[in-house]
Amino acid sequence: MSSLDVYIQNLHDHQCIFQIPKNEVREIEHFVIHIVKRFIPTTIKALNPNFTVLEVVNAGSYFEHTKVKNPDEFDFMVVVRELSTPVSVHIQKGCMAGYANVKLRQRGRWHSSGMEYTPEKEFEISILSFNAFLRQAVSLVPVQKGRYGTLIYQDVAVRGKPYSVFSHVQTANFIWKRKICKTGEEMLYQRSDTTNTNNENLKICVDMMTCCHLPVDIFSEILPISSLSNPSLIKHGCHIVLKPCNTPSCNDKETPCRLISYTKSEVEKMANLDENWKVIYKCTKLLFSYVEYSGIDSYKLKSTILHLSARQGHIELGRGLILVLKSLQISSSKGMLGCYFNSTLNIWSISLSYRYFTKWQILLLFKIFRVFEKIPAGEGQHLLLSQMIDQWIGCT
Incomplete structure (x- = not known):
């Protein structure tokens, strides 16, 4: 871990x-x-x-x-x-x-x-x-x-x-x-x-x-x-x-x-989601809720989670979060994220706000998490990561 x-x-x-x-x-x-x-x-x-x-x-x-x-x-x-x-x-x-x-x-x-x-x-x-x-x-x-x-x-x-x-x-x-x-x-x-x-x-x-x-x-x-x-x-x-x-x-x-x-299909799919993916979704949503200007609303995040969970199955928390951030970085750069139940619907077209600013928010968070994914668990490392996330929230 x-x-x-x-x-x-x-x-x-x-x-x-x-x-x-x-x-x-x-x-x-x-x-x-x-x-x-x-x-x-x-x-x-x-x-x-x-x-x-x-x-x-x-x-x-x-x-x-x-x-x-x-x-x-x-x-x-x-x-x-x-x-x-x-x-x-x-x-x-x-x-x-x-x-x-x-x-x-x-x-x-x-x-x-x-x-x-x-x-x-x-x-x-x-x-x-x-x-x-x-x-x-x-x-x-x-x-x-x-x-x-x-x-x-x-x-x-x-x-x-x-x-x-x-x-x-x-x-x-x-x-x-x-x-x-x-x-x-x-x-x-x-x-x-x-x-x-x-x-x-x-x-x-x-x-x-x-x-x-x-x-x-x-x-x-x-x-x-x-x-x-x-x-x-x-x-x-x-x-x-x-x-x-x-x-x-x-x-x-x-x-x-x-x-x-x-909606009805999405609620059913999310309610039956693998528990690790639910934890990843909730934590990512919480992190971006602290950011004053963010284009990552819950629907973009939900669509990303549904796509990844269908492809990856059960996954470790850290690895899953890294994949979510990487996918969000790519979709915000391209301005394209397909809806899970309709691949032709671009989720970014529903709310375009702060797309380019969001790309750099994700990139910075992604780099932080990539480093700590490779470090074994320890109280000191956990505290350092918490401090770095607090600084990320303050900067964005």
């Missing part, structure tokens, strides 16, 4: 694990799932019978079992039934690989403006109309009282481009008020040492992205053969979200093409 292996394992065990007890984490998860999968769909249906939630899909790092520090963010895809059949929508190839042009077949069904819109605009308006009822349903969420704390609704916000009212992500913000045992009261569990914001309170955000769902064979003219024959995509299908592509020609249009998502 090298110094790098020891450093990664210690980093994971001390900084990546949840800082609150497992029973409390399970209770927070229970409340969030109840709100998003039961209360909100029922309430939306009561507010507007024209809209039905077909399915709420688990997404993001919490359900992939790769969340670090605290369970303070939950991600979901909310599938609209009325937009999820070939009878409802017609899709064509977008201006970029991995994107689709979506047209609504039944015009004017889900809005009452009385105005005439293009079929592409009708699809966007339908999702935005659904989002308005989604936000209204969120605002009606009652207080959730549990054994270990209370979940209290704060507000709901919208995120994404081009500006908030037309954003594709609805974020519900909650406060988790942790139970404080009174004098003489028996502790229900043993808390670990932690430095949570506001002492006993934890801010929790729940991100919900509205989408439509279609079987993978509907994308026969859009996706490559490798995607169409992928067993996981055949099983789970694909989703289309409002997120537009970033090409100048498409941004100039009133109705840009939309991103095709493989």
